[in-house]
Amino acid sequence: MVVLSVPAEVTVILLDIEGTTTPIAFVKDILFPYIKENVKEYLQTHWEEEECQQDVSLLRKQAEEDSHLDGAVPIPAASGHGGGDPQQMIQAVVDNVCWQMSLDRKTTALKQLQGHMWRAAFAAGRMKAEFFEDVVPAVRKWREAGMKVYIYSSGSVEAQKLLFGHSTEGDILELVDGHFDTKIGHKVESESYRKIASSIGCSTNNILFLTDVTLEASAAEEADVHVAVVVRPGNAGLTDDEKTYYSLITSFSELYLPSSA
Numbered sequence: 001m002v003v004l005s006v007p008a009e010v011t012v013i014l015l016d017i018e019g020t021t022t023p024i025a026f027v028k029d030i031l032f033p034y035i036k037e038n039v040k041e042y043l044q045t046h047w048e049e050e051e052c053q054q055d056v057s058l059l060r061k062q063a064e065e066d067s068h069l070d071g072a073v074p075i076p077a078a079s080g081h082g083g084g085d086p087q088q089m090i091q092a093v094v095d096n097v098c099w100q101m102s103l104d105r106k107t108t109a110l111k112q113l114q115g116h117m118w119r120a121a122f123a124a125g126r127m128k129a130e131f132f133e134d135v136v137p138a139v140r141k142w143r144e145a146g147m148k149v150y151i152y153s154s155g156s157v158e159a160q161k162l163l164f165g166h167s168t169e170g171d172i173l174e175l176v177d178g179h180f181d182t183k184i185g186h187k188v189e190s191e192s193y194r195k196i197a198s199s200i201g202c203s204t205n206n207i208l209f210l211t212d213v214t215l216e217a218s219a220a221e222e223a224d225v226h227v228a229v230v231v232r233p234g235n236a237g238l239t240d241d242e243k244t245y246y247s248l249i250t251s252f253s254e255l256y257l258p259s260s261a
């Protein structure tokens with residue numbers, strides 16, 4: 001088995017979700033279709049609620065920022081008392097969400113609505129999150145060895161907690177010391193990793209970040225975070241240069257912690 005030695009200065013393991021702890025297929029074939037199939041009904045049912053209106057406001061703000069993009073779908077401003085025609089507005093939000101999802105965009109606005117929609121499905125037991133079989137045993141081992149384990153995903157913190165709280169392995173939320181999402185910054189920006197270190201109260205070089213996306217690995221590395229690229233079934237392929245440059249693992253069991261020897 002290939003073994004990757006974790007540098008002695010590492011005290012925190014920061015995990016991406018999609019393509020790292022969890023198969024991309026679970027996200028693409030189960031989580032995302034649920035949104036596309038249910039978004040209209042969800043908006044119709046929850047339209048008058050404060051949380052739903054906040055989600056719509058955030059999506060509208062994002063739509064304004066996106067107005068220069070090809071195919072962007074605007075969301076009209078709510079006008080006067082009671083706003084415009086709710087059905088027209090709902091259709092615009094549905095079209096905007098579907099357009100963003102067709103591009104797999106990771107905007108905070110889209111991820112916030114998705115998280116709120118998944119809540120009911122997880123709570124009702126309609127979905128259970130999948131984790132690769134090496135994930136839970138490895139995370140338990142790392143924690144026993146004194147490591148802190150944090151999550152950094154484009155999925156909202158609320159959605160992350162749903163996945164860890166309702167998984168095929170049971171409720172594994174207690175295995176995580178904390179969560180970060182795009183509210184701290186985007187995963188392809190190195191400043192996000194500096195902010196995460198500062199929020200945890202450690203140096204960036206105390207963190208090992210595991211992700212399937214090399215653009216994220218590169219941003220983290222620029223901030224002096226240690227990185228390993230996770231190669232899982234169904235992940236996007238890597239170029240030969242990327243394969244040579246990055247430390248690669250295919251299972252969390254390939255990480256060797258000197259402190260656990």
Ligand SMILES: CSCCC(=O)C(=O)COP(=O)(O)O
Nearest residue numbers: 016017018153154155159160
């Ligand atoms: C954790 S919520 C479901 C996945 C999701 O919406 C997503 O965007 C995952 O992105 P990641 O940063 O974990 O690759």
Ligand SMILES: [Mg+2]
Nearest residue numbers: 016018019212
């Ligand atoms: Mg990922």
